[in-house]
Amino acid sequence: MEAGPSVMGQLMRRVRVDLGPRSYDIVVGAGAISLTGYELQRLGAARNAAILSNHAVMRRLGGALVRSLEDCGLTVQTVTVPPGEKSKNLRQVARIYDALSSAGFSHDDTLIALGGGVVGDLAGFVAGTYMRGVRLVQVPTTLLAQIDSGIGGKSAVNHPRAKNLIGVYHQPALVVADPDALRSLPPAEMRFGLAEAVKYGMAMDRELFEMLEGFTPKTLEEIVYRCAAMKARVVEEDEFERGPREVLNYGHTVGHAIEAAFPGRFTHGAAVAVGMRVEARAAVRLGLLAEVDAARQVALLERLGLPVEVPAGPPGPLLDAMRLDKKRRGGRIRCTLPEGIGRARLGVEVPDSLMQEVVVECQFVAYAAPSR
């Protein structure tokens, strides 16, 4: 941890993402949004900035960001898209290209994403392609975006035939994660972000898992910092997803299948929560994970208000969705499975028959004795 500049005496923390010429900092701290202009100046990016956001987020958080940029001599333009996943498409991308080009946005300028993962993905895609790449800054405003999607340079938009089908890798030059921005986040969005935090805890960081067991809004900043630091380490190890980044896939083999098999019934975070329960069951059955640790995870997910049940019904469609998943290499279902709290094994093959059994087991909430 390196001390950084402060807002009204409060220290900002920095996580360095070391990727050679594409290295960047994640600045984490309450009030960090007001330092965005200063941080950009340090990067020598002090000309024009365009903010991509949606109306509601812009109204809430845009003022502080614009002030910070203008105070540092930047000219600021704003482009908004309607809220929600439906905006993550090539039509919106074309609209944004139009807005940028008619404002004379060019090489030395900076595109700033102010919003959740949808805005972050759109901005990442545009920044990676407009003029073959312009500077990108992520100012994530949902928990999911602060701990996951805003870091790592992966971006994609949807195609009518598939989610996230069209995308690029384009690292940001700076990420500003301000936990104060999360105050207005609807409780449901907070929970979905917490599901990803449980993923980091279970797969990589026992202390984080325990922190989540005692979650209060006061611990949120520490949680954001720890998750961001973990995502940074994983991205450093595997920028282009050739292997190690798979640790972040815990809960997602089953989670993605749940999203696909029950369209519209599960958000991503909710599907991942159920996915982690199912995959932890598989880990228990394979002798990798102790029963008590699986029960402790169920207790945590429930405490955070996350679902843990697979909808009732024949498991066939869910299994089919897993077979279609691109992660099923060599015709087998492979998962990142926990070997304890805070440790995971990558690419574990789960036989179809076992997967079917644990899916059915998770169609009701098994009694989980309190672990402590």
Ligand SMILES: NC(=O)c1ccc[n+]([C@@H]2O[C@H](COP(=O)([O-])OP(=O)(O)OC[C@H]3O[C@@H](n4cnc5c(N)ncnc54)[C@H](O)[C@@H]3O)[C@@H](O)[C@H]2O)c1
């Ligand atoms: N690129 C990656 O590595 C990556 C990783 C995970 C997810 N994603 C993508 O992220 C997207 C989901 O992101 P999300 O969960 O942030 O959803 P989102 O961007 O749709 O945001 C959720 C809702 O919260 C609102 N909102 C945002 N900030 C707010 C605030 N501070 N206060 C009040 N409301 C606020 C948004 O307007 C939106 O309505 C998906 O499209 C997914 O594919 C990308």
Ligand SMILES: [Zn+2]
């Ligand atoms: Zn996820």
